Every structure is written in structure tokens, then in C-alpha cells.
Amino acid sequence: MALQPWTGRSDLAGLQIIRTASYTFRARLASRFRAGRVFLLGDAAHLTPPFIGQGLAAGLRDAGNLAWKLAYVLTGRAGADLLASYDTERRPHAKALVTARRDAPSRQRHRRFGGLHHGPFG
Numbered sequence: 001m002a003l004q005p006w007t008g009r010s011d012l013a014g015l016q017i018i019r020t021a022s023y024t025f026r027a028r029l030a031s032r033f034r035a036g037r038v039f040l041l042g043d044a045a046h047l048t049p050p051f052i053g054q055g056l057a058a059g060l061r062d063a064g065n066l067a068w069k070l071a072y073v074l075t076g077r078a079g080a081d082l083l084a085s086y087d088t089e090r091r092p093h094a095k096a097l098v099t100a101r102r103d104a105p106s107r108q109r110h111r112r113f114g115g116l117h118h119g120p121f122g
């Protein structure tokens with residue numbers, strides 16, 4: 001019974017489903033976070049299944065990493081090469097988080113979420 005982990009019951013008699021949400025889990029990482037003047041942040045750069053709730057937080061870290069660098073470069077306080085550090089600093093961290101989700105305890109993952117779609121890196 002798919003709902004048993006949440007209801008604690010082996011049957012659905014008397015239960016009424018009042019809301020559902022459908023989404024697809026993905027574990028994906030962009031091969032680069034920058035193409036010229038375009039920067040990828042958040043889910044556009046890394047998609048993480050929501051097993052330990054870090055997808056949005058990782059996107060905020062991207063913004064925190066990039067925003068001050070853009071401000072420095074645009075106001076002449078740093079050279080444009082500073083922007084290269086966005087990819088080198090953020091992508092390894094995002095990859096570690098995506099991999100951590102992918103490798104979350106499989107018994108718990110499969111019991112609660114019914115499996116995971118792996119990305120291109122593993």
C-alpha cells in the first residue's frame with residue numbers, strides 16, 4: 001500500500017484525499033554554470049531530489065556567491081576574472097549535494113519516494 005508509511009494503516013477505508021501534487025525527481029548537474037555573460041543559478045544549474053531539503057538552499061548559496069562578485073566587477077572594485085570563481089566554487093558543492101541526495105539511504109528513499117531518476121554523472 002503506497003500510502004501506508006504516512007497513514008500507518010494497511011487500508012484506505014474512510015480516508016479522503018483532499019490534495020495531491022505531482023513532480024518528477026531528478027539528480028542533475030549542468031556541465032558548466034556560466035556561458036559568457038550568462039550565469040546559471042538554482043535549479044537551472046543543479047536539480048536535487050528533495051530528500052534532505054537543500055535544493056532551494058543551494059540556489060540561495062549560488063546567489064550569495066555570485067551577487068557580490070557581480071557588484072564588485074560592475075563597480076570596478078575587481079577584475080572580470082573574479083567571475084570565473086563562481087563556477088569553480090559553486091559546482092563542486094552543488095555536485096556533492098546532488099550526489100548526497102542520490103546516495104541517500106536507499107531503503108528509506110525507495111520506501112518513501114518509490115525510486116530516483118539518476119542524472120548523467122552517475
Ligand SMILES: Cc1cc2nc3c(=O)[nH]c(=O)nc-3n(C[C@H](O)[C@H](O)[C@H](O)COP(=O)(O)OP(=O)(O)OC[C@H]3O[C@@H](n4cnc5c(N)ncnc54)[C@H](O)[C@@H]3O)c2cc1C
Pocket residue numbers: 023041042043044050052053054055056057058059
Ligand atoms: C516536493 C519538493 C520539496 C522541496 N523541498 C525543499 C526543501 O525542503 N528545501 C529546499 O531547500 N528545497 C526544496 N525543494 C527544492 C526547491 O523547491 C527548488 O530548489 C527551488 O524552488 C528552485 O528555485 P529556482 O528559483 O532555482 O527555480 P524555480 O523555483 O523552478 O523557479 C524558476 C521560475 O522560472 C520560471 N520560468 C521557467 N521558464 C521560464 C521562461 N522561459 N521565461 C520566464 N520564466 C520562466 C518558472 O515558471 C519558475 O517560476 C523542494 C522541491 C520539491 C519539488
